[in-house]
Every structure is written in C-alpha cells, then in structure tokens.
Amino acid sequence: MDIVDARPRLTMFRFPIGQAYLWYDDDGLTLVDSGHAGAAPAVEKGIRAVGRDPALLRRIVLTHDLGFGDGAVVVHAPGHTDGSMGIHLPRHGGLFTGDAIAAVERRVILGVFNTDRARAKASMSRLAASAPETVCCGHGDPVTEDTAAVLRAAAKEAAAAE
Known part of the structure; x- marks a missing residue:
C-alpha cells in the first residue's frame, strides 16, 4: 500500500x-x-x-459495495440529520435504519432528536415501504416478527402525530 x-x-x-x-x-x-x-x-x-x-x-x-453481496441499496433518510441513511438488503429482507427509526420496549417509533421532524416522518414512510423481514435500528433490539406490518403501522402513526 x-x-x-x-x-x-x-x-x-x-x-x-x-x-x-x-x-x-x-x-x-x-x-x-x-x-x-x-x-x-x-x-x-x-x-x-x-x-x-x-x-x-x-x-x-463507504461510497460503494457495502459488502453484503449484490443488491444492497442505500436509502437517503434525512430528518434525524441531513445525511442520515438506511441500508436495505432486499435479497436478504434486512433493513438497517440508523437513528431514523427506534425500537423501544418492543415498540417501533420514529427516531428521536430529529433536526427536521417532517423529513424524518417522510423518511420513516419511505423505509417502511421496503417491507423488510428484519429491521435493525440505531437504538433498540432488532424487529424480527411481523416486521413489515409493524413498521408500516409505526410510520402511519408517526405521520399522523403532530
């Protein structure tokens, strides 16, 4: 080198x-x-x-090749910060959300301490649309059961909240 x-x-x-x-x-x-x-x-x-x-x-x-094999997708998810992102592994059903989404006491919620709450809500909805089998959040345990439905419901709830 x-x-x-x-x-x-x-x-x-x-x-x-x-x-x-x-x-x-x-x-x-x-x-x-x-x-x-x-x-x-x-x-x-x-x-x-x-x-x-x-x-x-x-x-x-990492600017490319996330090392998860083919199909890894970086999803721009601003709101927590301007540069927040998620990593979706559609082939494996995985979604890494960073701080955009949290799992607290078996409940999925919009991440906290957001710089732009409206953008955070939109990002949560966009991440939920990926319909993952597993969600790994920046805070809390991975969500592995009925994940897509749980995430969609949490995004809908967050969107409706003030």
Whole structure:
C-alpha cells in the first residue's frame, strides 16, 4: 500500500486495486472507503504511519459495495440529520435504519432528536415501504416478527402525530 498526502488533513491509502482516504478533523478520524476485503491491517498500519492513533477512527464511510453481496441499496433518510441513511438488503429482507427509526420496549417509533421532524416522518414512510423481514435500528433490539406490518403501522402513526 502506498501512502499519499493529498492535502493537509487528508491522506490517500493506495492499494493495488482501489484506495481509501483518511480525513483528520478535530473530533477524530474518518475513513472514506476501506480498501479491499482483508485490508484492515494495512489501513491500521497506514494510520499509524501518518502519526495517528487508530483508536481515534470515528467514522467509516463507504461510497460503494457495502459488502453484503449484490443488491444492497442505500436509502437517503434525512430528518434525524441531513445525511442520515438506511441500508436495505432486499435479497436478504434486512433493513438497517440508523437513528431514523427506534425500537423501544418492543415498540417501533420514529427516531428521536430529529433536526427536521417532517423529513424524518417522510423518511420513516419511505423505509417502511421496503417491507423488510428484519429491521435493525440505531437504538433498540432488532424487529424480527411481523416486521413489515409493524413498521408500516409505526410510520402511519408517526405521520399522523403532530
């Protein structure tokens, strides 16, 4: 792996195929893409080589190939934050919602602490339309029983609430 200083606070890790970028900011490190499967040891070594502590890695942002096999779909789900997203695995019936949706005491609800409640409600409805078999929320246990109906009902309830 080659290590290239792209600019202050930005380093590129160039692999034989593809690359990853390490961004340093005041609250930690962000890795944009992560290299090929099995690249973690090289990335860790690269982070150390530029004088950074891998323990400060706060975010990994993938721009493609989510590693779940074919068919993974990123769903823009703004509302909690402008950049919130979900990951839908239609082939496997899975939906990862981040903080857009929460499962609290066996009840599915709109995520809390939203920057834009109207957009959060619309995002919840859009995520519910995927009719998943399993929902994994940013907070709470996975929903695995009657999931599509539970999620649709929760989205309808959230949409009707003030």
